[in-house]
Amino acid sequence: MIRAAAAAVLIVAVLAIGATAALAQPYAARRTGDVIQLEDAKTQTVVSIVPSVGNIAFEMKVHGTNVLYWPFTALQDFKARPSMSGVPFLGPWANRLDEPAFFANGKRYPFDMALGNVRGGEIPIHGLLTTTDQWQVVEAKADGASAWATSKLEFYRQPSWMKQWPFAHTIEITHRLQGGVLEVRTSIANLSAEPMPVAIGFHPYYQLTDSKRDEWTLSIGARAHWLLAPNKIPTGATEPTEKLFPDPRRAPLRDYDLDDVFGDLTRDAQGRAIVSVAGKSQQIEIALGANYRAAVVWAPKGREFICIEPMAGITDAVNLAHRGLYKELQTIAPGGTWRESFWITPRGF
Secondary structure, eight states: OHHHHHHHHHHHHHHHHHHHHHHHOOEEEEEETTEEEEEETTTTEEEEEETTTTTEEEEEEETTEESBOOOOSSHHHHHHSOOSOSBOEEBSBOSBOSSSEEEETTEEEEOOGGGSOOOSTTSOBSBSOTTOSOOEEEEEEEOSSOEEEEEEEEGGGOHHHHHHSOOOEEEEEEEEEETTEEEEEEEEEEOSSSOEEEBOEEOOEEOOSSSOGGGOEEEEOEEEEEEEOTTSOEEEEEEEHHHHOSSTTSEEGGGOOEEEEEEEEOOOTTSOEEEEEEOSSOEEEEEEOTTOOEEEEEEOTTOSOEEEEEESSOTTHHHHHHTTSOSOOEEEOTTOEEEEEEEEEEEOO
């Protein structure tokens, strides 16, 4: 009888220890229908991703407040009529091209506009992939250090994409939440027989809720401001960032209607360039890894968001490089892989 009672006490103790350990797990990854959620319990941060709509992270809630601009009340509304919001991926090119064609390895590749998958007409914009449902979830997991989700896109399997951008490749994106910071890591594997230009980017939409847009200030670590033609294509000329912002560390958005391209990014000891936006007490800091060579800032007047866009190269990089006007175009050798991350750090939410 005594032994049975002792065994019962031991079982209860083991169960209690297990329950306590489960409750103490700081990270979790859950998949519910179309949505993957990554949670950091300590910082009360939850990131929501919808792989079936462009693999877009549409919420990064900190203490219940969404750091990302996402003007929908329900996921079904977004799925029915998806629009640019959250953190869209732009590929195989980001932002604008100066004609419905691109250059690679000295050859011109014209788009087949009759396919209907290139937006923008004479000035194609934002690539082919922003809301595709072809992303496949590789894993969604958590451990004691982080929570993450990895999805893969097999670009080469889609004839209508290959017709426009005839470089066979795959893309993997991992969203990783750790210590209240969201890392977005991209890997692109070139499966084709020729070098593939890298012109991808992201178009994240951020919002601050402690103040209005015209009360926000921008801080950007960039030495060069690219001068744009009326069609928003870089001309090839630059000016010091200080010509646009007398103090690039604290530029008041109320004075600017921005859709601007920045390069020659300043780097910290880790090789990261920092761009941030601040309100009264809230701040969002975006750190760009070394293979993000440019940043686009879109902050239109009258809209309560700011887009701080990590770019592998400036707008129209492939075509400007062909004309000798851009020197930092990256390529992936046959069989090679390009990798880079950017990090989103909210403060004061």
